Amino acid sequence: MARPIWTGTLSFGLLNVPIRLMTAERRIDLHFRMLDQRSNTPIRYERVNAESGDEVPWKDVVKAFEYSKGNYVVLDEKDIRSAASESHETVEIDTFVDAGSIAPTYFEKPYFLVPAKKAEKGYVLLRETLKKTKRVGIARVVIRTREYLAAVMPQDDALLMILLRYPQELVDAADYALPDKAASSYRITPRELAMAGDLIESMSGEWKPGDYRDEFRDKLRKVIEKRLKTKGVTTTVEEDEEHGEDATTNVVDFMALLKKSIDSKHRTPAKKAAGKKAAAKKSTAKKSAAKKSARKTPAKKSATRSKTRKAG
Missing domain, CATH: 2.40.290.10 (Ku70; Chain: A; Domain 2)
Structure with missing residues (x-):
């Protein structure tokens, strides 16, 4: 399961x-x-x-x-x-x-x-x-x-x-670039619209997802099974x-x-602990600000090293 x-x-x-x-x-x-x-x-x-x-x-x-x-x-x-x-x-x-x-x-x-x-x-x-x-x-x-x-x-x-x-x-x-004008601008006649409607009506039915399969996958699996009977290699995937x-x-x-x-x-x-969460957020924000200020100097050094490597 x-x-x-x-x-x-x-x-x-x-x-x-x-x-x-x-x-x-x-x-x-x-x-x-x-x-x-x-x-x-x-x-x-x-x-x-x-x-x-x-x-x-x-x-x-x-x-x-x-x-x-x-x-x-x-x-x-x-x-x-x-x-x-x-x-x-x-x-x-x-x-x-x-x-x-x-x-x-x-x-x-x-x-x-x-x-x-x-x-x-x-x-x-x-x-x-x-x-x-x-x-x-x-x-x-x-x-x-x-x-x-x-x-x-x-x-x-x-x-x-x-x-x-x-x-x-x-x-x-x-x-x-999509055709955004009226149907008549593309020389579509009312008769053609009516015929297209009749065609759709004649092809209409209920949605039955079980009637559809991935035919490409089925055919490909048959190819794999055929190959396995000759010189295929199998592997296990966890x-x-x-x-x-x-x-x-x-x-x-x-x-x-x-x-x-x-x-x-x-x-x-x-939120039962809304006050506590607000205080925690402020504390986290202060710690985050402290971390950012502490990281500024190493970041500059890293950038200097990068430029030095490129120059070399």
């Missing part, structure tokens, strides 16, 4: 539903390995220092941003995590929108939100309300080290969370699995929370 990517809560207003985040897609691509044709042995890719040519062990690999040609600022995992939202295990719904208002280009990757034990009531309450109102919840969620925008919507008995692309990640259709645990739950007075959320017009969960 698949393991959850993480366990946490689905939050809307003052209600929190313990959930498990489960993948909703199955990769069926055929993966290939690069081999040396002289001996049919796998080719290994190594991390090599660009100057010395020596292999670099993982423990010495760091992430850096190239802010100008040949100049880098090094970041550690704490720096990256500090940029993400504090709600690392919360699908936090900010607002609800009409289901048909999100353009298809925004949808990226699906996940199932599965209720934890004894959390079915809140889960079903949200699912059925979304069905009735034909709304979709727009949420923020952190998966690993990145914060995503997501849409929470009902699908049969499930709550589906689909990661969304940010507007900055999309290309504007206006960037391309995949890492992510672990998680069920979240604990408590009995919740949903009517009281719903009424309180509406009365106070809250859209985010109540």
Whole structure:
């Protein structure tokens, strides 16, 4: 059985539903390995220092941003995590929108939100309300080290969370030369429109995803099986699995929370330790400022060394 990517809560207003985040897609691509044709042995890719040519062990690999040609600022995992939202295990719904208002280009990757034990009531309450109102919840969620925008919507008995692309990640259709004039400008007659409509009507049917298969993959697999019977080479690939645990739950007075959320017009969960978090943020900001000031001198030295190497 698949393991959850993480366990946490689905939050809307003052209600929190313990959930498990489960993948909703199955990769069926055929993966290939690069081999040396002289001996049919796998080719290994190594991390090599660009100057010395020596292999670099993982423990010495760091992430850096190239802010100008040949100049880098090094970041550690704490720096990256500090940029993400504090709600690392919360699908936090900010607002609800009409289901048909999100353009298809925004949808990226699906996940199932599965209720934890004894959390079915809140889960079903949200699912059925979304069905009735034909709304979709727009949420923020952190998966690993990145914060995503997501849409929470009902699908049969499930709550589906689909990661969304940010507007900055999309290309504007206006960037391309598209036919934007009326149909008559392209000499399309009303008769042609009517005939095209009749054709579409004659070809229309119900959406049955089970009727479709990746024919290229099926044919390629047959080619692989045929090759295996002659002179093929087999290899074993191990995949890492992510672990998680069920979240604990408590009995919740949903009517009281719903009424309180509406009365106070809250859209985010109540923060019991808001004061503590604010103080912690100030403390973190001071420490971060101290670190930056401490790093300024080494950064200049690094830049000087870089220039010296280039001069040599």
